[in-house]
Amino acid sequence: MRENIHRFFRAARGAGVHVSPAESIDAMRAVAQVGISDRTILRDALLLTLAKSQDEKLALGDCFDLFFSQPEPRQDQPEANSNDASDDADQSPSSGAASDSSGGSPPAELGPLAQMLLSQDRNAVAAAIASASGAASLSDIRYSTQRGIFSSRILDAMGLQRLRDDLDELTATNPALAERLRAALDALREAVRDTVAQGLALYAREEAENLRNEILRNAPLARIERRHVAEMRALIRQIARRLRERYSKPRKRQRRGHLDVRRTLRRNAAWGGIPFLTAWKRKRRDRPKIVALCDVSGSVAQVSDFFLLLIHSLHEVVDDVHSFAFSSQLIEVSDILEKKSPEEAMAEIMSKVGFGSSDYGSSLVDFEKEFMSTLTPQTTVIVLGDARSNNLDPRADILRRISERSKRLVWLNPEGRLAWGFGDSEMPRYATFCSVVRQCATAQQLERAVSDIVATYQ
Amino acid sequence: MAEQKPSTAIEAVESGLAAQGYIASRQIATAVYLSQQIEKPILVEGPAGVGKTELAKAIAAWRGLKMIRLQCYEGLDEAKALYEWKYAKQLLYTQILKDKLGEVLGGAQTLNAALDQLHDFGDVFFSKEFVEPRPLLQALEQPGGCVLLIDEIDKSDAEFESLLLEILSDFQVTIPELGTVSAITPPTVILTSNSERDLGDALKRRCLHLHIGFPEQRLEERIVESRVPNISQTLRRQMVGFIHEIRSLDLKKLPSVSETIDWARVLVLLQASELDTEIVKDTLNVLLKYEADIEAAQPQITTFIAKAARSNVFG
Numbered sequence: 001m002r003e004n005i006h007r008f009f010r011a012a013r014g015a016g017v018h019v020s021p022a023e024s025i026d027a028m029r030a031v032a033q034v035g036i037s038d039r040t041i042l043r044d045a046l047l048l049t050l051a052k053s054q055d056e057k058l059a060l061g062d063c064f065d066l067f068f069s070q071p072e073p074r075q076d077q078p079e080a081n082s083n084d085a086s087d088d089a090d091q092s093p094s095s096g097a098a099s100d101s102s103g104g105s106p107p108a109e110l111g112p113l114a115q116m117l118l119s120q121d122r123n124a125v126a127a128a129i130a131s132a133s134g135a136a137s138l139s140d141i142r143y144s145t146q147r148g149i150f151s152s153r154i155l156d157a158m159g160l161q162r163l164r165d166d167l168d169e170l171t172a173t174n175p176a177l178a179e180r181l182r183a184a185l186d187a188l189r190e191a192v193r194d195t196v197a198q199g200l201a202l203y204a205r206e207e208a209e210n211l212r213n214e215i216l217r218n219a220p221l222a223r224i225e226r227r228h229v230a231e232m233r234a235l236i237r238q239i240a241r242r243l244r245e246r247y248s249k250p251r252k253r254q255r256r257g258h259l260d261v262r263r264t265l266r267r268n269a270a271w272g273g274i275p276f277l278t279a280w281k282r283k284r285r286d287r288p289k290i291v292a293l294c295d296v297s298g299s300v301a302q303v304s305d306f307f308l309l310l311i312h313s314l315h316e317v318v319d320d321v322h323s324f325a326f327s328s329q330l331i332e333v334s335d336i337l338e339k340k341s342p343e344e345a346m347a348e349i350m351s352k353v354g355f356g357s358s359d360y361g362s363s364l365v366d367f368e369k370e371f372m373s374t375l376t377p378q379t380t381v382i383v384l385g386d387a388r389s390n391n392l393d394p395r396a397d398i399l400r401r402i403s404e405r406s407k408r409l410v411w412l413n414p415e416g417r418l419a420w421g422f423g424d425s426e427m428p429r430y431a432t433f434c435s436v437v438r439q440c441a442t443a444q445q446l447e448r449a450v451s452d453i454v455a456t457y458q
Numbered sequence: 459m460a461e462q463k464p465s466t467a468i469e470a471v472e473s474g475l476a477a478q479g480y481i482a483s484r485q486i487a488t489a490v491y492l493s494q495q496i497e498k499p500i501l502v503e504g505p506a507g508v509g510k511t512e513l514a515k516a517i518a519a520w521r522g523l524k525m526i527r528l529q530c531y532e533g534l535d536e537a538k539a540l541y542e543w544k545y546a547k548q549l550l551y552t553q554i555l556k557d558k559l560g561e562v563l564g565g566a567q568t569l570n571a572a573l574d575q576l577h578d579f580g581d582v583f584f585s586k587e588f589v590e591p592r593p594l595l596q597a598l599e600q601p602g603g604c605v606l607l608i609d610e611i612d613k614s615d616a617e618f619e620s621l622l623l624e625i626l627s628d629f630q631v632t633i634p635e636l637g638t639v640s641a642i643t644p645p646t647v648i649l650t651s652n653s654e655r656d657l658g659d660a661l662k663r664r665c666l667h668l669h670i671g672f673p674e675q676r677l678e679e680r681i682v683e684s685r686v687p688n689i690s691q692t693l694r695r696q697m698v699g700f701i702h703e704i705r706s707l708d709l710k711k712l713p714s715v716s717e718t719i720d721w722a723r724v725l726v727l728l729q730a731s732e733l734d735t736e737i738v739k740d741t742l743n744v745l746l747k748y749e750a751d752i753e754a755a756q757p758q759i760t761t762f763i764a765k766a767a768r769s770n771v772f773g
Contacts, residue, residue, distance in 0.1 A: 022663060026496065033495040034464040034488070041464060044488040052662040054503070054669050245656075269545035270583075272552075 001036050002028075007139050008046070008067050011202040015063040016209075017056045023049065039068065067202060110170075111162035117184035118177070125188065129195055132157035138199040150196045155189070213238075217444045221303045221414070232443065233342060236306050239447045240313035247317045247454045288457045289320040289378050291406070293367065295385030296349060297327040297358040303414045303440065305346050307384050310450055312337050317454055322374050325349050326363035327356035332371065358388060360426065361395040368398050375405040380453055384412045384440070387420075387427040394426040396433065403433040408456065412440035412449055467491055480509065480516030481681045489668040490517060499626050499647035501611075501657070501665035507714030508670045510650040511609055517646060518605040526600075526645075527607045528593040530614035536621055540631060542590045548583050584635035594625055595639065603643035611661075612654040619661045626664045672714060675702055681715060686722040696733045697722060699766030704745065704755060713745040720744050733763050 009024050019027075027049040034045045043064050051057040116124050136153035163185065170178035216228065216235055224232055263279035292311055294304035304325070311321055325333045331353055336345045375381065381402055387394075403409040411434045413420065413427060420427035431437045440449050472487040482490070490513075493500045502510045518525035528539055566572035591599060597606040608622070625631055629641035649665060651657060673681065678698045682689065698718065705712050713721075721744045730737050738759050746752045 018659075020663065026498065029496045030492050033492060034468075038465050040484070041468065041488060044485050045492060048485075048489050048492060048666045048668060052659070052667050057667075057669060266545075270543060270548050272549065 003134075005031060008064070009050075010139055011063055011067050012050060012060055014203050015059045017051060017060045017063070019050055063202070066198065069198075110166050111159055113159040113163045114166040114181055117163075117188060118181060120184070125191070128158055129154065129188075129192060133195055133199065138196065139203050141196070141199050142204050144200060144204070147193075147196050147200060150199070151189075151192050154192050154196070158188075218442050220441045221306055221443065221446070224302065232306065233309065235443055236310050236446075237313060239443065240310055243314060243447070243451055243454060244317050246451070288318045288380060288454055289376060290318055290322070290453070291371075291374055291379050291381045292321065292323045293330070293363075293381070293383045293385075294323065294325050295327065295358055295360075295383075296325045296354045297356060300358075300384070300386050300414055301350065301354060303446075304384050305342075306443070307412070307440075307446060307450075308333075308337055308346075309342050310446060311382075314450070314454070322371070324367065324371065325353050326358070326366070327353050328359040328362060329353060329356075330363040330366035357390050358385070359392050360385070360387065360389040361393040364395045364398040364402075368401065372401075372405070375402065377405075377407055379406045380408045380410060380456070381406045382410045382412060382453065383430075383434075384414075386413055386415050386425065387411075387430055388424045389426050391424045394429055396426070396429045399430055400433045403435070408435040408453075409433060410435060410449070410453060411437040412446075413437065414441045415439070416441070464491070474520040475513075475516045476684065478516040478519045479684050480512055481677060481684055482513070482516075483670075483673065483677055486513065486668065486670065489666055493646065493666055497629075497644050499649060499665045500668050501649045501651065501662065502668045502670060503651045503653055504670035505672070505712065505714055506652055507716035508672060509715055510648075510670060511607065513670075514605055514607040514648040514650075517648070521605075521646075523602065523646070524600060524604045525607060526593050526597045526604055527609060529609045530611050530618070532613060532615060534614045534618055538592055539594050539618070540592050540621070541595045541633060542592065543584070544588045544590050548588055551583065586636065589633070589636070594622075595631060597645045597647075598625070598629065598631065598639055598641040600645065601642050603641075604645045606645045606647045608647065608649045610652060610654075611649045612651040612657065616658065619658050623660055623664065626661070672705060672712070675699065678702075678715065678718060682718060682722050685719045686726060689722050689726050690731065693725060693730060693732055694722070696763070696766045697725060700733060700738070700762050701745070703758075703762040703765055707755060707758065709746065709751045709754060710748045711746070711751065717745050733766065735760050735763060738763065 005028065006024075009019050009027070012019050027046055030045045030049045031042065034041050036042055043061070046064060047057055047060055051060045110118070113128075116128065132154045133150075135157045136150060138150055138154070141147075141150055163181075167178060167181055167185070170181060212231070213235055216224075216232055219228075221232070258281040260279045260281045264275050264277070265273060267277050267279055268275050290311060292308065294308060295301075296304050308323055311318065311323065314321075321334060323333045323337055324330050333345075333349050336348050339345075340348065383399075399409070411427075411430060415425070415427075417439055419425060420431075427437070436452075438445070438449055440446055468484065468487045468491045471491045472482050472484070475482045475487070475490070489500050492498070502513065504510055514527075515525060517523075563572045563575060566575055589595075593606070597604055611619070611622075626647065629644040630638050632638045672678075675698055678701070679694055682694050682698060701713055701718050701721070721741065724741050724744050725737070728737065728741070739756070742752050742755065742759075746755060
């Protein structure tokens with residue numbers, strides 16, 4: 001059983017529940033207390049010790065049900081049935097159970113697997129599959145492509161070779177019995193396939209997800225296939241959570257400023273009020289204020305989409321976000337993004353300003369006319385776009401004024417550095433006024449860029 | 459108690475708590491049993507008013523232990539949670555003992571000798587005498603053990619969480635001037651959280667995690683039965699059924715167990731024999747705490763009462 005519990009820990013990790021060694025020790029102690037005879041109590045005990053949030057509880061509960069829905073290997077089975085006194089069954093542990101068959105005793109010269117199948121003892125077959133999958137180390141399965149190899153490994157471990165020989169022999173001598181055996185073998189194959197599929201669901205989830213996420217993180221956002229968009233959104237949300245955790249903790253406060261007389265006196269009361277230890281008035285640091293200008297013309301739109309999603313899911317870290325979208329004109333989109341689901345919001349933004357050819361000059365004019373007052377000396381301005389202005393006046397002078405009014409001006413460009421300045425790209429002219437210009441084409445680069453921006457406020 | 463079967467031990471916990479008027483689900487009873495057996499704190503999460511704090515009170519009453527409660531809030535620090543030096547007493551004593559010092563040091567010829575003599579007296583002013591124990595230290599010093607309730611831990615700062623780690627895992631605290639104080643009998647520690655913010659992994663790792671949600675209908679009926687015994691069975695079924703229907707609505711704040719109990723009391727006071735639209739409308743403000751919620755629920759009242767009555771017939 002200990003072995004089983006350990007396998008369960010691995011399955012739990014696969015289900016996304018974080019199980020550290022310390023937690024597994026606690027869980028083992030708890031299991032030792034409650035025993036394993038009562039499954040509902042065992043389930044509660046594991047849920048109490050391993051899961052650390054409601055989400056994890058649900059995931060772990062499902063994992064538990066799936067895990068223990070497979071029959072446990074019962075090593076003690078042979079002892080329980082040994083009074084059947086089977087003659088040649090002692091060679092294999094599982095055939096002990098096979099001998100108490102009711103339907104037509106199979107010829108004794110058959111191999112143990114054949115006997116077991118013919119006797120139709122489900123428990124024994126299930127136990128044999130379980131112990132064979134242990135021998136084939138099914139818990140190492142990682143990818144769905146490995147299903148075939150694990151199935152055949154399990155079947156081999158159960159003695160498929162011997163069964164085949166038996167089958168050949170029987171076809172010659174006893175065709176009726178051979179037919180039965182063949183049907184039983186098909187059923188066995190199916191059972192093994194189910195076991196492997198279940199093993200895959202239990203143990204491989206984590207690995208597969210990691211791999212997929214790793215690929216997605218480094219895929220260019222602008223060219224993501226439609227079917228991956230939902231996964232990408234989930235990944236962006238994950239990134240947002242990580243950034244939130246990193247930056248929402250109380251910032252280290254400055255130990256400079258004014259003396260806090262009241263606290264100083266109190267702290268030094270033990271020394272008769274002589275101020276040995278000083279206490280300073282604390283100064284809270286500003287939370288980031290962000291103004292984001294996003295190009296939503298054709299090629300850049302998807303990157304902007306993910307970027308806006310990321311910025312707006314950071315509301316615990318970032319106090320104040322104003323988002324603007326533009327292609328040839330500029331509008332404020334903060335409200336749309338906050339009130340609607342990401343899909344709806346993006347559709348609405350696109351219908352309002354999207355799909356035009358981009359005109360950075362007139363968009364910047366729009367911004368200066370209406371929204372210049374949103375900029376304060378604490379604001380970070382982020383412009384996301386490829387700076388391709390279709391040879392129209394780029395109005396870099398407005399960008400200079402924006403940069404003067406704000407704390408920082410960051411330009412994120414989905415294009416590679418090589419393309420900057422070629423064709424109608426105005427990147428070099430804009431870059432003069434930016435604090436930072438960086439490429440931002442993949443989720444990973446997006447994460448780094450936003451992380452850096454938030455970090456400057458720490 | 460030593461070689462009891464776990465299932466019977468868990469039932470014993472359940473009935474023990476029930477005797478104190480706390481109807482626990484099996485999960486809760488298992489958590490309480492395990493926390494005793496492997497000496498770990500329980501971190502209870504769940505919506506407001508499902509009896510997280512009550513659980514601690516019930517455990518204390520059941521096992522006849524003292525309950526020490528530490529209410530968390532933003533800005534809570536170790537001086538208020540752990541211990542503080544009695545500054546005034548220290549000052550007063552130095553003043554009084556000034557003359558004594560002269561006597562003690564009278565025999566010394568040199569400054570060094572005087573210092574040596576002073577050292578012999580040790581750190582008089584930083585001894586147990588001058589420590590003012592706050593809830594956490596008090597809990598460790600209870601000779602027979604106690605139930606320590608750290609309420610609404612999510613309201614405190616993240617630094618305070620770190621302060622708790624030592625006491626949660628080893629049942630001890632370290633006071634720099636005195637050394638480590640270990641618990642005489644490890645207290646039963648219950649932490650509650652409304653999930654206002656995510657707690658640190660280090661804290662979660664040290665606790666059993668128990669989530670108390672809204673109870674099932676049967677369980678809630680039993681809870682009402684034990685808390686408001688003089689309510690009739692039909693009314694009890696109807697009102698609990700009604701509340702379960704209300705919880706299916708999309709409301710700002712769903713009514714929880716404490717509201718159910720309040721409502722049961724109100725219905726008994728008004729001498730209602732069964733639910734009807736009139737009485738529900740009049741008393742809805744006991745259940746729902748926001749004007750918008752009441753408005754959302756108003757049009758559904760009649761259907762819900764009918765549904766609750768129907769489930770009454772079959773259930």
